[in-house]
Amino acid sequence: MEEIIRQYLEEISGVSPSNREELEAFRVHWLGKKGIVTGLFSEMKDLPADRKRQAGQMVNTLKQAVLLKLEQHSELKKQDPRKADRDTDLTLPANFLELGAGHPVSIVGREMNGIFSRMGFTIQEGPEIEDDWHNFTALNFAADHPARDMQDTFFIEKSPDILLRTHTSSVQIRVMEGQKPPIRNIFPGRVFRNEAISARAHCIFHQIEGLYIDEDISFADLKQTLYYFASELFGEGIGIRFRPSYFPFTEPSAEMDISCLICSGKGCRVCKYSGWVEILGCGMVDPNVLENCGIDSEKYSGFAFGIGIERTAMLKYQIDDIRLFFENDVRFIRQFRSMHG
Numbered sequence: 001m002e003e004i005i006r007q008y009l010e011e012i013s014g015v016s017p018s019n020r021e022e023l024e025a026f027r028v029h030w031l032g033k034k035g036i037v038t039g040l041f042s043e044m045k046d047l048p049a050d051r052k053r054q055a056g057q058m059v060n061t062l063k064q065a066v067l068l069k070l071e072q073h074s075e076l077k078k079q080d081p082r083k084a085d086r087d088t089d090l091t092l093p094a095n096f097l098e099l100g101a102g103h104p105v106s107i108v109g110r111e112m113n114g115i116f117s118r119m120g121f122t123i124q125e126g127p128e129i130e131d132d133w134h135n136f137t138a139l140n141f142a143a144d145h146p147a148r149d150m151q152d153t154f155f156i157e158k159s160p161d162i163l164l165r166t167h168t169s170s171v172q173i174r175v176m177e178g179q180k181p182p183i184r185n186i187f188p189g190r191v192f193r194n195e196a197i198s199a200r201a202h203c204i205f206h207q208i209e210g211l212y213i214d215e216d217i218s219f220a221d222l223k224q225t226l227y228y229f230a231s232e233l234f235g236e237g238i239g240i241r242f243r244p245s246y247f248p249f250t251e252p253s254a255e256m257d258i259s260c261l262i263c264s265g266k267g268c269r270v271c272k273y274s275g276w277v278e279i280l281g282c283g284m285v286d287p288n289v290l291e292n293c294g295i296d297s298e299k300y301s302g303f304a305f306g307i308g309i310e311r312t313a314m315l316k317y318q319i320d321d322i323r324l325f326f327e328n329d330v331r332f333i334r335q336f337r338s339m340h341g
């Protein structure tokens, strides 16, 4: 009996309740005229009376087990007759498609684009390989400005200088040269700096540049736009501060800090133990820059800003090392699987 039960278990594991042929063969093998169960019943009459009862119970249990398997088929057929006859075991778990994950720079970048789009900014792009005019000269950088130094810029050719753009501000010039105000645009893109790589800095990163040129644009408009942006991205209660700063292409200039969400203000290497992280530079476009692009600086004014996407993503997702964005370790990327952007 033990041997027969072992055989039954082995056989049943190979029978799919949705495969008619397999089931029929299984039925005949066990319950058919010459089937095993049928054979056992007829053998029983030769047993001594005192063992008949026990043996009868065992064979009956086996018969019930066989019938149960056959019933699974009729159950399936009731649910969907076409499916029941297919050569598929519907009781097996499904094969799941592995979903990919968006890169956090893409996710946060798209979210930022969305916020500015809703405020009426149009998205445009410019080239990553630039000349000195668009990256520096037209932006009011003096000929001996330290930012042109080999330390910061990856040059492709010297005199005339061709380089990898060090910021997306170069796109401001391209747009103002080609379009008349009003201009209300953002320019997302990749930028390059010849800098030592650390937890806070990388030689490649991403920025979103903004430019708003029209009549009567003031610093109040700039502040309101950036306050709205930060509270949309981080939530209403976020700590924001403006600090006076200097950029050759804006006057006055400022930088905006967000309270450090990585250490909750306790101090960490990302905020340099200050509790604040700078995410953008901004200011009122210098009249020289407008004039360099053929825009009347008496009639028009405007503001510009440049936001670091990695810095912003680090705060948003509490990422404490910028290098993680570029190593493409799938264990890092996978954590963003459920997010959209």
Ligand code: DAH
Binding pocket: 166, 167, 168, 169, 209, 210, 247, 249, 250, 253, 280, 281, 282, 283, 284, 303, 304, 305, 306, 307
């Ligand atoms: N281009 C600057 C940088 O990469 C950031 C910046 C500052 C952009 C002020 C601007 C601005 O548009 O007005 O550090």
